[in-house]
Amino acid sequence: MTIYHLSTECYPVAKVGGLADVVGALPKYQNKIKGINAKVVMPWYNKSFVYDHEFNTVFDGFIHQGENVLQVQILKEKTDVLGFELFMVKIPGLLDRDNPYGYQDESFQFLAFQYGILHWLSAMHIRPDILHCHDYHTGLIPFMVENCPEFKFLKGVKTIGTIHNGEYQGAMDWDMSKYIPDFDGYKWGLMDWNKTINPLASMIKCCHAFTTVSEGYLKELFISFRGLEGLVRDEFGKAYGIINGIDTEVWNPETDPMLDFNFNINNAVEKKKKNKEKLCKEYGLRPELPLFAFIGRFATEKGADLLPDSVWRSIKQSYGGLNIIILGSGNTYIENKLKEYDYTYTNFALDIGYKEYLSHKIYASADFLLMPSRVEPCGLNQMYSMRYGTIPIVRYTGGLRDTVHDISTGGTGLNFTHAGVDDIIHSMNRAMKIYHEKNTMEDLIHANMQFDFSWEKSAQKYVTLYNNLFTSKVSI
Numbered sequence: 001m002t003i004y005h006l007s008t009e010c011y012p013v014a015k016v017g018g019l020a021d022v023v024g025a026l027p028k029y030q031n032k033i034k035g036i037n038a039k040v041v042m043p044w045y046n047k048s049f050v051y052d053h054e055f056n057t058v059f060d061g062f063i064h065q066g067e068n069v070l071q072v073q074i075l076k077e078k079t080d081v082l083g084f085e086l087f088m089v090k091i092p093g094l095l096d097r098d099n100p101y102g103y104q105d106e107s108f109q110f111l112a113f114q115y116g117i118l119h120w121l122s123a124m125h126i127r128p129d130i131l132h133c134h135d136y137h138t139g140l141i142p143f144m145v146e147n148c149p150e151f152k153f154l155k156g157v158k159t160i161g162t163i164h165n166g167e168y169q170g171a172m173d174w175d176m177s178k179y180i181p182d183f184d185g186y187k188w189g190l191m192d193w194n195k196t197i198n199p200l201a202s203m204i205k206c207c208h209a210f211t212t213v214s215e216g217y218l219k220e221l222f223i224s225f226r227g228l229e230g231l232v233r234d235e236f237g238k239a240y241g242i243i244n245g246i247d248t249e250v251w252n253p254e255t256d257p258m259l260d261f262n263f264n265i266n267n268a269v270e271k272k273k274k275n276k277e278k279l280c281k282e283y284g285l286r287p288e289l290p291l292f293a294f295i296g297r298f299a300t301e302k303g304a305d306l307l308p309d310s311v312w313r314s315i316k317q318s319y320g321g322l323n324i325i326i327l328g329s330g331n332t333y334i335e336n337k338l339k340e341y342d343y344t345y346t347n348f349a350l351d352i353g354y355k356e357y358l359s360h361k362i363y364a365s366a367d368f369l370l371m372p373s374r375v376e377p378c379g380l381n382q383m384y385s386m387r388y389g390t391i392p393i394v395r396y397t398g399g400l401r402d403t404v405h406d407i408s409t410g411g412t413g414l415n416f417t418h419a420g421v422d423d424i425i426h427s428m429n430r431a432m433k434i435y436h437e438k439n440t441m442e443d444l445i446h447a448n449m450q451f452d453f454s455w456e457k458s459a460q461k462y463v464t465l466y467n468n469l470f471t472s473k474v475s476i
């Protein structure tokens with residue numbers, strides 16, 4: 001069975017968040033299953049990966065998008081170094097940029113990406129068994145495959161959509177419809193939601209099955225989905241929650257080249273301490289105190305707006321009895337407020353930016369990882385932290401609720417209910433108490449490291465889902 005994963009991100013080529021981690025790992029693990037040939041198609045980016053690896057041009061053609069004629073090239077990485085075939089779609093002016101997101105004309109960018117993929121597959125008579133679309137950037141593919149005469153060669157190919165983040169839907173004005181390949185006009189309703197073209201809504205309507213990245217998140221979408229609650233309820237019959245895994249080859253504290261001191265479950269306590277001492281020294285923190293960390297986008301979704309007050313209150317209330325380190329970027333108000341505290345408090349360290357190596361060091365060094373998310377479809381940070389023996393403190397939502405259980409119920413982390421500073425401070429106080437009970441702390445480090453979040457089980461679930469589409473079974 002041939003599966004094409006279509007995505008704007010893929011680790012290590014281009015990463016903004018969890019989507020990249022999933023698309024960089026899932027196909028690799030699917031390819032370990034007999035009879036599966038999973039590949040990835042993504043936009044071409046001006047990133048070091050493309051210069052450090054050799055590519056073949058496997059297709060060179062043109063698409064007519066509205067009044068524009070665009071050159072489309074498909075480049076294939078020569079050696080399948082990532083454990084799957086990697087194809088990159090290059091369109092001068094649109095798909096040859098530094099980063100995946102943040103451009104004014106992103107609707108054009110993603111329409112051209114989707115059009116380019118289908119044009120290439122049709123022109124070359126490549127008919128995959130499954131087109132697996134990830135998030136709204138590829139959300140119009142299920143519609144186009146069925147309803148654009150230009151792609152009639154692909155009609156009937158099974159399409160799956162995975163919602164990694166339902167907060168972003170890519171809605172655009174109907175004026176943009178002239179940039180979509182010619183389609184059967186009377187089918188316009190399959191792209192429409194609330195008088196706009198909504199790629200995520202269209203994906204849900206038109207795909208053969210769709211998944212969310214945890215079961216908990218799927219249930220939450222019924223009540224909170226930025227206006228698509230009714231749609232997801234109507235289409236529930238083809239919805240599945242499949243929890244993400246983590247790439248345990250990349251995220252292995254024993255071999256991770258980004259760590260100063262590698263460790264395993266037998267020497268974790270001692271080596272984590274050494275990692276912590278090194279990190280604290282670099283950031284002027286005090287290694288004898290508990291170290292709390294946050295890694296992520298400064299967005300309200302992540303509860304990042306609660307961080308400045310939490311930093312201020314926790315340091316004041318503990319009389320400087322703890323350290324906090326934050327790595328991330330995003331909302332400028334949050335960035336500025338945190339910078340102010342960075343100057344004020346010696347117990348607080350801030351690193352603004354996206355730094356893969358530093359995230360690994362922090363997962364390995366911290367005692368506790370904070371995730372006060374308002375919305376967390378799956379969340380990978382808590383799984384990485386657990387694998388690296390760091391105790392997660394999470395708001396009880398989405399995938400966090402599926403993966404982190406409170407110590408009061410026999411779990412290995414701390415849960416809180418409200419996305420508010422009071423709940424965060426209360427949880428930090430609980431954590432401080434644990435930190436000073438040496439045996440409990442060590443038991444928790446070991447227990448967290450023993451969790452199995454590897455991709456095998458979930459990769460198999462996706463494959464079962466694909467198979468069932470051909471036999472019309474519904475359960476996975």
Ligand code: ADP
Nearest residue numbers: 017018296327328353354355356359379380381
């Ligand atoms: P998101 O909603 O951002 O995709 P996930 O929890 O699914 O959240 O995935 C976040 C991924 O991005 C993790 O691998 C995390 O370590 C990484 N990450 C987030 N922010 C940063 C940063 N500033 N520097 C390095 N890695 C980061």
